[in-house]
Amino acid sequence: MTTDKILREALADHITASGDLRSPEWRQAVLGIPRHEFLRGGFFRRTDEGGRTGWEPVGPEDPAWLPACYSDDSLVTQVAGTVMPADIEGRIYRQPTSSSTLPGLVVRMLEELDVGDGMSVLEVGTGTGYSTALLCHCLGDELVTSVEVDAEISGRARAALGRVGHFPDLVVGDGLKGHPEGAPYDRLIATCGVLHIPAEWIAQVRPGGQILATVGGWLYSSELARLTVRQDGTATGRLLGGAVSFMLARPQVPPPLGVLPDMSEGEERETHLADDPLEDWTARFVAQLAAPRAQRFRLAQDGGDLDILLDVDAGAWAALRREGERRLVRQGGPDRLWDRIEDHLSRWHRDGAPTLDRFLITASPEGQEITWTT
Incomplete structure (x- = not known):
């Protein structure tokens, strides 16, 4: 048995033990699809020296490359929207923009998709093409359509899919608009995060069909x-639980912070919430429901850091700080951002702080609502 097949067996065993891989069909797909073929261009390894997060390339010539391809880890494959591992030597200090998702999550999502023989699937976010190949293995190429916004990434995925013998319908375009030419689909799966379920997705999935996507916001809980x-x-439907995170679809990434408001203005009061409620994943998700366009960052100043929430488009902001045993919030702009968050979090706590798998989601062309059950 070749080294990569041994590694595939080990990966399948690992994600079976974790509970992500549950059915023989998807196990055969994991064993049958060589993930390393989708990472021939290399990946970026994270470095955290000197207090800065950087990324350095790892290619097939590196002994660490093949074992990493079969680790249950996400591997960054593009940085800053255009930079691939082969483009640089040394390090780059920019934000990742594309990755190969950890196989356990890929398989968990395919299991949750509840797809059967003869069903057509639209995948939003081709990425490296690995998850596309798994779908093709189980369903057949003719039933799989995958949309990718980045033409270069789509081209690389097409080449990798061809190397492993699969030729689905690959489309370059805005995945938030779906692909109406192939509709209606039985299933839609998104491998990017979204702020809300697009109306186009609902329109392109047949009644009774399912949409599986990661929903979140600019406070980065999803x-x-x-x-x-x-x-x-x-x-x-429901949220499934498990703190799943993907890079946001590019049209939905937050705007630049721009010129910050004067934090000495506004009105100040004591907040009634516990210290740092936004450090908790679920609490932060609840806060996003009240302030979906708010971004969070810290601002150093004499006397202690400010924890800032800012809605750039609305011009609303809130700045939290400690003063002895008290936690104070100052708010400014056309609306009181923290008041809305505090009210929503207080209601959630009064209802027993339900976990995310007790949240319900309803989406329509008019918008989206997420609530929880007690």
Whole structure:
């Protein structure tokens, strides 16, 4: 048995033991698809020296490359929107923009998709093409359509898929708009995060079909949602739990912070919430429901750091700080951002702080609502 097949067996065993891989069909797909073929261009390894996060390339000539390809880890494959591992030597200090998702999560999502023989699937976010290949292995190439916004990434995925003998319909375009030419689909799966379920996705999935996507916000707490499309053009479902995170779809990334407001203005009061409620993943998700366009950052100043929330488009902001045993918030702009967050978090706590798998989601062309059950 070749080294990569041994590594594939070990990966399948690992994600079976974790509970992500549950069915023989998807196990055969994991064993049958060589992940390293989708990482021939290398990946970026994270470095954290000198207090800065950097990325350095790792290619097939590196002894660490092949074992990493079969680790249950996400591997960054593009930085700053255009930079690939082969483009640089040394390090780059920019934000990742594309990655090969950890196999355990890929397989968990495919299991949750509940796809069967003869079902057509639209995948939003081709990426390296690895998850596309797994779908092709189980369903057949003719039933798989995958959309990728980046033409270069799509081209690399096409080449990798061809190397392993799969030729699905690959589309370059804005995945948030789906691919109406192939509709209706039985299933839609997104491998990028979204702020809300697009109306186009609902329209392109047949009634009774399902949408599986990661829903989150600019406070960077997100969760996997599975929705069933209804005859009335809405989609309803649940969050599945597990703190799932993907890079946001590029059209939905937050705007630049720009010129910051004067934090000495506004009105100050004591906040009634416990210290640092936004450090908790679920609490931060709840806060996003009240302030979906708020971004969070820290600002150093004499006397202690400010924890800042800023809605750039609305011009609303909140700055939290400690003063002895007290935690104070100062707010400014056209609306009181922290008041909304505090109210939402207080109601969630009064209801027993339910976990994310007790949240319900309803999406329609008019918008999206996420609530929780007690």
